[in-house]
Amino acid sequence: MAASVAAVLNPELDVRGGTAxxxxxxxxxxxxxxxxxxxxxxxxxxxxx
Structure with a gap:
């Protein structure tokens, strides 16, 4: 779970126009x-x- 949550909390993750x-x-x-x-x-x- 920690890796998934870390990815969502990462400010560099840009999902504009999509869904994560x-x-x-x-x-x-x-x-x-x-x-x-x-x-x-x-x-x-x-x-x-």
Whole structure:
């Protein structure tokens, strides 16, 4: 999961005009961390209010 989240949080990832979906899985998947990472990434890209 860490590699997928790191890719989404990377400011050099440019998905304008496209879609990026990280693959998240594993026994240690913490839904709070997933939410935090996704909200951070979407807010940084001004895709969430």
């Amino acid at each position: 979906m990280p693959l998240l899985g594993g026994g240690n998947l913490d839904m709070t961390m997933v939410q935090t990472a996704l909200v951070h990434a979407l807010t940084d890209r001004k895709q969430i209010l």
